[in-house]
Amino acid sequence: MQKKAIEFILTVIVSKVDTDTYAEIKYACDEVAQNADKLKTCYVKALRRYNKQKITYTQKQLSEANSICNGWLPPLTLVDAVRTLLLLHTKFSDTQMQLSNLQSMVDCGDNNEQIVIYQNLALLPHADTLALFCAQGLRSNMADIFEAIANNNPYPAKYLADDAFNQMVLKCVFIGKPLYKIVGLHQRLNPNLSRMIIDYAAERWAASRSLSPEVWQLTPIIENAHKDLYLKLQRSNIESEQKAASLLFYSNESAKALGLLPQKQHQTLIENNELNWQTLGALVWHNN
Secondary structure: OHHHHHHHHHHHHOOOOOHHHHHHHHHHHHHHHHOHHHHHHHHHHHHHHOOOOEOOOOHHHHHHHHHHOOOOOOOOEHHHHHHHHHHHHOOOOOHHHHHHHHHHHHHHOOHHHHHHHHHOHHHOOOHHHHHHHHHHHOOOOOHHHHHHHHOOOOHHHHHOOHHHHHHHHHHHHHHOOOOOOOOOOHHHOOHHHHHHHHHHHHHHHHOOOOOOHHHHHHOOOOOHHHHHHHHHHHOOOOHHHHHHHHHHHOOOHHHHHOOOOOOHHHHHHHHOOOOOHHHHHHHHHHHO
16 A cells, blocks of 8 residues: 555656656655654655645546545645655554654644644554554644544544544534544444434534534434434424435434435435535535
8 A cells, every 4th residue: 555655646746846856855765764763854854845835636646546545635735745755665663663753753743744644644554553643643632633633534434443433523523523524434333423422412402502414424323212303403494404314314214213204305316416425514514
């Protein structure tokens, strides 16, 4: 995976820099590959040597990136691309050395330096040993660092334990971050998360407070005890909440058993894949 990601990034940036700069980048990558102790120095210096030129990708390139690592968001600036290359080239002697170096870089680095590390955890060797490191990052009070881990990042769904993953999702709900950008969310839904969300929803609505329509995808098992909540959702005057109800009830046996069915106009949209949790999430956040 690392080799393919390296080749992909190099192919992208070769057209963004001159020949000398490209050679310099390759030299820095060779340096850290031969001596892991040089990673921190090269990583920090990258901002001074390479600008924040934006990188845009074609749909084909994004598909290629996704084939390398499902859900991976490739670097969006030149300096981030160089830092990603440095991380992927570095060969640590063991997993503990890798962890201690990453921790040191996060402890001393600015937000952007930390974000690149967290965004690329899934691509690093022995990624499974970094779950606690990732979970600690999710406790950050810096919104952009938390979002770099929680959104458009394949690592949490693949490696975090249920408790850590649930806490990440709940934090997204509490501080107002999009759920539709959580990679692998539906594959990681679990009863504990569902129970916590339904209790939270009941409390919010009892206090006449708003609730993002996105949260209802976290409650796939519909119980009779909470039927009134789902009826309120379906009968809402807010279109996005009506759509959330239809998505939740569609092909849901527990909803069907309680007589909760999607609205017909929404069912057609769902069957045509014009309405799903991704499109609803994008709509909700675009309108906020």
